Amino acid sequence: xxxxxxxxxxxxxxxxxxxxxxxxxxxxxxxxxxxxxxxxxxxxxxxxxxxxxxxxxxxxxxxxxxxxxxxxxxxxxxxxxxxxxxxxxxxxxxxxxxxxxxxxxxxxxxxxxxxxxxxxxxxxxxxxxxxxxxxxxxxxxxxxxxxxxxxxxxxxxxxxxxxxxxxxxxxxxxxxxxxxxxxxxxxxxxxxxxxxxxxxxx
Numbered sequence: 001x002x003x004x005x006x007x008x009x010x011x012x013x014x015x016x017x018x019x020x021x022x023x024x025x026x027x028x029x030x031x032x033x034x035x036x037x038x039x040x041x042x043x044x045x046x047x048x049x050x051x052x053x054x055x056x057x058x059x060x061x062x063x064x065x066x067x068x069x070x071x072x073x074x075x076x077x078x079x080x081x082x083x084x085x086x087x088x089x090x091x092x093x094x095x096x097x098x099x100x101x102x103x104x105x106x107x108x109x110x111x112x113x114x115x116x117x118x119x120x121x122x123x124x125x126x127x128x129x130x131x132x133x134x135x136x137x138x139x140x141x142x143x144x145x146x147x148x149x150x151x152x153x154x155x156x157x158x159x160x161x162x163x164x165x166x167x168x169x170x171x172x173x174x175x176x177x178x179x180x181x182x183x184x185x186x187x188x189x190x191x192x193x194x195x196x197x198x199x200x201x202x
Contacts, residue, residue, distance in 0.1 A: 032149045034166070039144045042173040046137040049079055049180050051195050052187060053133060058126045060190055074120040075183050076129045079176055080136035081106040081120065086172040087143050089156045090165045098128070099135040144169060 031039070053076045064071040070078060081102050084092065088107040095103055105119040123129055152166040163171070184194055 031145055034152065035144055035147065035149065038166075038169045038173065039141060042144065042169070042176065043137075043141060045173060045176045045180050046083075046133075046140070048194070048196060049076070049176065049183070050130065050133055050137070052180070052183055053126070053130050055192060055195050056126065056187065060192070061124060061126055061129075063186065063190060065186065065189065070120065070182075072183065072186055073124050073126075073129055074117075075179055075186070076133060077102065077120040077123045079179050079183075080129075080133045081116070082175060082179075083136045083140050083172065086168060086175065087140050089158055089168055090143060090147065090151070092139060092143050095135065095139055097135050098131040099139070102132060103136075140172065 056072050061073040062071050064074075080099060084095075084099060084103045085106045088094075092107075094100065094107050102119055102123070105115055123132065147165070152164065152169075154165050155162050156165060156168055158168060187194060
């Protein structure tokens with residue numbers, strides 16, 4: 001009996017006592033309630049914006065309600081670009097990847113609106129738009145998750161007026177929500193039901 005018990009102990013020892021001397025796995029940084037609230041609000045608007053962008057047919061992407069206002073594709077690209085712009089005032093650097101070229105226009109200090117409008121109009125492909133939006137929103141979420149709470153009270157010069165980084169992140173979600181509402185109105189005019197509303201109606 002003792003022999004059997006000894007063999008069981010020897011066989012299970014590597015499992016029961018794994019890798020002594022190795023440091024424990026790093027846990028995700030804790031996030032404060034205020035940053036969690038900001039993150040939740042932004043993530044909700046971001047998820048719906050992406051869902052709606054995927055629901056608009058490619059042949060509708062150039063639709064606009066009248067001259068002088070953004071088309072579908074320009075609204076969605078603006079969501080991505082402006083998100084990167086807001087985050088740049090809280091320390092975000094120009095990212096590599098799908099959003100890089102758009103970010104170089106939006107995140108340049110002293111930019112001119114004609115350059116912004118041209119950059120938005122140039123991106124027409126739905127798949128590309130969704131890819132850029134996804135990267136932009138991921139960058140924003142990572143920024144909010146990893147920002148030290150002490151930075152929330154830091155002041156930034158946002159287009160000539162002082163604002164805390166907390167206020168900047170709140171404004172980020174508010175701005176995204178504004179253009180989500182714009183895109184929803186565009187969709188309804190074109191008889192496109194936002195996917196989350198369609199599910200409720202079933």
